[in-house]
Amino acid sequence: MSDHPKIPAVSMRGITKRFGSVTANNHCSLDIQNGEILALLGENGSGKTTLMNMLAGLYYPDEGQIFLDGREVSINSPHDAFSLGIGMVHQHFKLVDVLTATENIILGIGEKGKLDLKAAAAKIRSICETYGFDLNPDQKIYDMSVSQKQTVEIVKVLYRGARILILDEPTAVLTPQETDRLFTIIHNMKDDGKAIVIITHKLNEVKRISDRVAILRKGECVGVYPTSEISIQEMTDRMVGHKVVLNIERPVPKTPPEQKIFIRNLTVVDEDGLTRLDHVSFYMNTSEILGVAGISGSGQKELLESIAGLQRVQSGSIEYKDDSGNLLELVGRDPLEIARLGITLSFVPEDRLGMGLVGDMDITDNIMLRSFRDGRSVFTNRRTPKKLAGKIVNDLDVKTPSLATPVRKLSGGNVQKVLVGREIASAPRVLLTAYAVRGLDINSAYQIYDLLNQQKERGVAVLYVGEDLDVLMALCDKIMVLAGGKLAGIVDPRVTTKEAIGLMMTGGAGKEEQKNG
Amino acid sequence: MAELSAEKTREPFIRIARRTGIHWYQSWGVRVVAVFLALVVNALFIHGVTGLNPVEVYRIMWTGTFESKYNFLTTLRDMSILYCVALALTPAFRMRFWNIGGEGQVLMGALASALLMIYGDQLPNGLLLPLMILCSAAFGAVWAFIPAWFKAKWNTNETLFTLMMNYVAINIVNALTNIWRGAKSSLGTLNTQTKAGWWPKFLGYRFMPFLLIVAALAILIKIYIHRSKHGYELSVLGDSPNTARYAGINVKKVILRTMILSGALCGLAGFGIVSGVDMTISSGTARGYGFTAIIVAWLAHLEPEYMALISFLLIFLDKGAAQITSAYSVLNDYASQVITAIILFFILGSEFFVNYRLVFRRRYPGMPAPASAAASAGVQTTDADRKEGARS
Known part of the structure; x- marks a missing residue:
């Protein structure tokens, strides 16, 4: 551990990661200090998660170096990341429902010697006490609320000795009260000297909790700013690359509601x-x-x-x-x-690829999901859906290589636009x-x-x-x-x-x- | 922490990366190289174990199919049956319904034809043959309908169910042939005198009409899965049953309909064997094609045109193996099976290299890659390759 405060906990230098022709990260350089909360901002597909996944050992960078406390490291697997003290809490929890919190937390650690659940539970309790988590180690996961499950995930990485924590959209599933509680905990962790990265889309939360803001745009780091010196409007503008009007309208309808x-x-x-x-x-x-x-x-x-x-x-x-x-x-x-x-009746379900769309099919085929029965022919007509698909892609600015791209390969925002576009198109x-x-x-x-x-x-x-x-x-x-x-x-x-x-x-x-x- | 990071500073020697935007000629190049490598490994095996000249062994293998017109046509004949079964399984597999019961469905189809040949030999062929086709398709369809109905109704596991149905079919056929053969050791060729229920010869060969039927079937299946509303429905269902429900697709109906089709086409293959090739029935009538066809269908990515190629290759290997077994006493049945297995293994393995590439450690870490793998392979990086990882 670095005693010298000047050496960053993590230093990423010139990180580049390509997926085929798509460059997810292009020569990104980023420092994360001990005892700070860094917010990582960017549009969908700007490479935030990819960049962090390289820290967590899920991907390996094509180019660039990663330094921990000034020493170059190579993180080849999540296991490497853990042993280097890097822990990531993903957006989707990876917990075994029928096991208790303790069992989930020690799962896969592979400590030598006899399995001692009691000692593990005691250690978990002390972690909870230190940071202010509210968690019963013996509770089964299926009995837990989303917020409790998230607590288990965070305690899991702390239990493994993480001193660099990456939280991917942690507040997406929380109530305001739960968010407050989480932020208190994050502050406690910061005071304990941990380096914390938080990925989020909620800019007012960024303003509230972070010390510095790093902004990614199209895979490139466009800047790192002290949070106190940048307004929400400026953050948005830098993320998007141009001016954005930030207010939601509530128009008064022309026809009275019935x-x-x-x-x-x-x-x-x-x-x-x-x-x-x-x-x-x-x-x-x-x-x-x-x-x-x-x-x-x-x-x-x-x-x-x-x-x-x-x-x-x-x-x-x-x-x-x-x-x-x-x-x-x-x-x-x-x-x-x-x-x-x-x-x-149009319906945009929560599970986009599992219910609203067919992941392996292309945009055109997905557009015709609602209308493929039209006409008496036994054959499908792809001409009309194709035109509609082109219009949706155009109107909603869906970023896709072509209409023939399977929707599974589009980024989340674009998948959603295809789905919403189709549902609205049926008037x-x-x-x-x-x-x-x-x-x-x-x-x-x-x-x-x-x-x-x-x-x-x-x-x-x-x-x-x-x-x-x-x-x-x-x-x-x-x-x-x-x-x-x-x-x-x-x-x-x-x-x-x-x-x-x-x-x-x-x-x-x-x-x-x-x-x- | 310090000693850990010290040993972790090196990039792994080989990494596996997903290939994106590969051209058809590259993927076929990979496959051809795989076959060539398989031949090299086989050559080492043959020479190492038997001391024979591998080139000579390969030549003999080649003759299994290409020595004579007769050999070639037998290969075509067997291929057409295998192809038919693979085509039959395709709609079910596209629906992700694991129909492992092709063997039983073919056998039930064959049984229907045999029954008619035995008990309907008084009928004129013009009436008997269409009746055999219909009944064979119906028997196969029923055999596929049973597990499909249980799946639709109670969501039973279709893999186990269809598999078990095979053994039921085999034993029904065993029981019946035991009765029919009486004191004889086997049933023997049926209706040798009257030729009732035998396909008429066409272009000099009895199986020729069936071959043409299968060719037509291939085109129809191709259209069915890609262009028809039915085909669209079963693809949606295969990818996500919830999306199918959401789109108002009647899941039960599609499962039943597709399996009836799948079973009926398997039954048709059974008819083809009994009426055009064997003129008799035994529990081995289906030749294991119900299982081999699964390999054919998946190796061809469920596309009918590639299935023709794969089924030809498998039959070619089979004939070649038989040929070398008879030519060399040292290369018995088992040895030739090893040769076939090695070739198949390499073809299966080549699919990995079609989808993935290996990235070796660069000599100068930190330097920009001299030629990114995509560029060096000459990949015109098409756009169809955004990866999930590119999302944020």
Whole structure:
């Protein structure tokens, strides 16, 4: 360990990494100091994760050198990274559900001697005490909330002696309260002299927590700035490379909202007999964006899939009012039957490649997923979808080598644009979106917000399940809060506060609000 | 920490990197080199073990297919049957339904034809043959439908189920041939006098019509999987069942429909064997092609045109092995199987090098690579190669 404060904990010099013709990182140089929090910013595909993956031993750089405490190292595997004291907490947790926190933490360490779970648990407790984690080492993972699972992941890297921590979008899945707690912990770790890198898209969080900001653009490091000397607007401009207007509009629709979908006492019980949605009742209006806030796993997925006809519903009803005022029951119908009722219902599911798109198929083939049945021929018609695909790629600025590229090979933001583009292209009356901007960079996210607002102005009933409360408050006309499958209340974002919503999300608010107005 | 980092400063000697944007001539180049290397290794094996001249052994292997018109046509005949089974399995595999039951489905098809030849020999061929085709397809379809139905209904494991169905089929055929053969040691050729249920000769050969049917089938399957709505549905289902549900595709219906098609085409292959080649039935009628066809289908990346090539190659190797076994007493059946296995091994291995390349340690670390692997290989780096890693 370096005693000399001037020598950075990590120093990356001239790092280049190519994937075929794509250069993910181009001669990137970056220093990370002990006892500092460095925020790594950049658009999707700007090479943040790739750069950090090279520190974590998942990739090996094509060119360049990495120095730890001034000594050149070669990190060939995650194991090397661990033994050098580098730990990365990935966006997607890698935990074994049926094991306890302790078992997960010591998994794969391969310490010599007898397995001593008690000693391990004691060590975990002392780590928790040092930094202020709230974790029960004997709890099974499947009993844990997302935030607790994240705690396990962080404790895991600390347990292995990491002194350089990389956190990839740690707040994406947390409530404001949980984020606060995480930030306190990160500060404690910083005070302990650890070097911390945090990758995030939320710029106000960057402002709040980091000491310095490193900005990547198209694989190149465009600059490192002390956080106190750079504004959010400047950060965005440097990330994107040009001026960006940063505000979400909430236009007043030209046509007054009308009730479109009525959901009454919707109850969903999953295969394990757990109640996922518990007598949820509300309605959706045309020309309105209804936000859904809640800790992930509070029933958002089941709610959307129930409306889309993909979820077995235990009880309750979902009725759609068609143009002549008739009420059509959607429960018990599959997506095709719903479409055949003449209801154009678009759905942007949370799992883009697992449900909304076919990863191995190209953009054209994915565009025709909804419309391939059109026409009476037994053969598929690719001409129209191809034209539409070209238009979506063009209009939404999808970065792709060609229309024939499998969508699996596109970056997250571009995958999402293809999906949203297709769903909007069918001129829906109802648009359901789940985490439509998750993992998207700021530019793409604002494009999606604009698209949603356009749909609202077209008179579409939009349901927006989101995780960033700032965005929900700015974009939505109403916000519905789900807590543990129950409706915690429906609030007006113009008059309520983030904290109030956060409290409702954890089930703290009164239950009498369940019956919504 | 210090001693660790000291020993870790060297780049690994060889790394594996994914190849991107490879041209067709490069990938075929890799495969040709693989076959050549296989021949070299085999030559060492042959010479080392038997002391024979490997070139001479290869020449004899070659004659298995190319010595005479008869040999060549037998190769074509067997290839067409193998090809037919591989084509039959293709729709199921594109749906990621692991139909390991091709063997049983072929055998059930063969059984249907044999039944009609035995009990329907009074019928005129003009009626008997179409009836045999229909019944063979139906028997094969039923044999494939059973596991598909269980899969659609209760999500049973189709791999085990279809595999087990093979043994049921084999034993049904065993039981029936035991009854039919009576006191004879085997069933023998059926209807030698009346030739009922025998394919008429075409261009002088009895299997020729079947060959043409298979060729037509290949084109139809190619169109079916790439151009039809059915083909689109089963590709979506194969990639992601959830996306299929989302797109309003009836998952159960597609599973059943595709497996009925797959089984029916297997049954057709069974008909081809009984009516055009064997004129009899035994538990070995399917020749293991139900399994070999799996290799054919996957080696060809489930594309019908490459399957023709692969099935020809496999039959060529098979004939060659038989030829050297009869020509040399020292190269028995086992030795020729080793030779075939080595060639297959290299072909399979070459797929790795088509997809990946090895990156050797550069001499001067820190210096820009003198020629990046892509450039030195002459890759016109096409764009179809953004890798997941390029995302942030």
